Amino acid sequence: MAKKLLDSSTMLVPVPAALISCQKPGGRPNIITIAWIGVACSRPPMLALGIRPGRFSHALIRQAGELVVNIPRRDLLDKVDWCGLVSGRDKDKFQETGLTAIPGQKVTAPLIRECPLNMECQLRHVIPLGSHDLFLVEVVALWADDDILDENNQVNVAHMDPLAYCAGVYEYWGLSRRLGRFGIGKKLSAQR
Numbered sequence: 562m563a564k565k566l567l568d569s570s571t572m573l574v575p576v577p578a579a580l581i582s583c584q585k586p587g588g589r590p591n592i593i594t595i596a597w598i599g600v601a602c603s604r605p606p607m608l609a610l611g612i613r614p615g616r617f618s619h620a621l622i623r624q625a626g627e628l629v630v631n632i633p634r635r636d637l638l639d640k641v642d643w644c645g646l647v648s649g650r651d652k653d654k655f656q657e658t659g660l661t662a663i664p665g666q667k668v669t670a671p672l673i674r675e676c677p678l679n680m681e682c683q684l685r686h687v688i689p690l691g692s693h694d695l696f697l698v699e700v701v702a703l704w705a706d707d708d709i710l711d712e713n714n715q716v717n718v719a720h721m722d723p724l725a726y727c728a729g730v731y732e733y734w735g736l737s738r739r740l741g742r743f744g745i746g747k748k749l750s751a752q753r
């Protein structure tokens with residue numbers, strides 16, 4: 562199969578589509594959809610988010626020094642997209658979407674109740690990169706709905722039903738089925 566050289570871009574497929582809740586001290590809470598998000602470190606548990614300086618949420622997160630990463634189910638697709646199309650400068654996104662803000666424990670910004678997984682995060686570093694600033698945040702509290710956990714408190718991904726975003730083609734996808742567990746490749750060494 563021949564390969565074709567394309568223009569350089571961040572064609573990392575898929576990435577999560579997350580709802581970030583944020584709130585300036587004393588202000589009303591806002592939601593921003595973020596797909597430039599990934600794991601940055603295991604210990605301490607840290608995530609990396611790319612946020613454009615012009616976003617309303619950028620200023621809120623910088624001022625508050627905290628945020629909540631909420632992982633939506635597939636059934637929230639329309640709301641996830643909408644929160645990424647309008648600004649909290651103009652709309653109250655909690656009110657307009659009907660999503661429910663509930664208090665967490667470690668940060669002021671609320672959790673989104675309808676999202677089965679929520680990570681309260683504190684801002685540790687902001688690194689300007691170009692179009693986006695890189696926000697490095699530490700997860701200080703992790704919440705999961707009962708119905709996505711098994712008896713050992715392990716997340717059942719099928720029940721979680723997360724959304725994937727495919728950058729470059731502007732498409733949302735769901736996960737279909739489990740293909741295997743970490744370590745499945747060990748059988749290759751056994752065969753050698």
Ligand SMILES: Cc1cc2nc3c(=O)[nH]c(=O)nc-3n(C[C@H](O)[C@H](O)[C@H](O)COP(=O)(O)O)c2cc1C
Pocket residue numbers: 578591592593594595596597598611612613615616617618619641642644645646647648649650693726
């Ligand atoms: C699927 C999707 C992913 C997005 N990912 C990002 C992102 O990673 N970083 C970013 O700055 N904006 C991203 N956006 C755009 C913001 O969500 C959008 O500009 C939003 O209206 C900003 O809201 P705010 O002004 O209330 O902060 C994304 C939008 C969508 C629909």
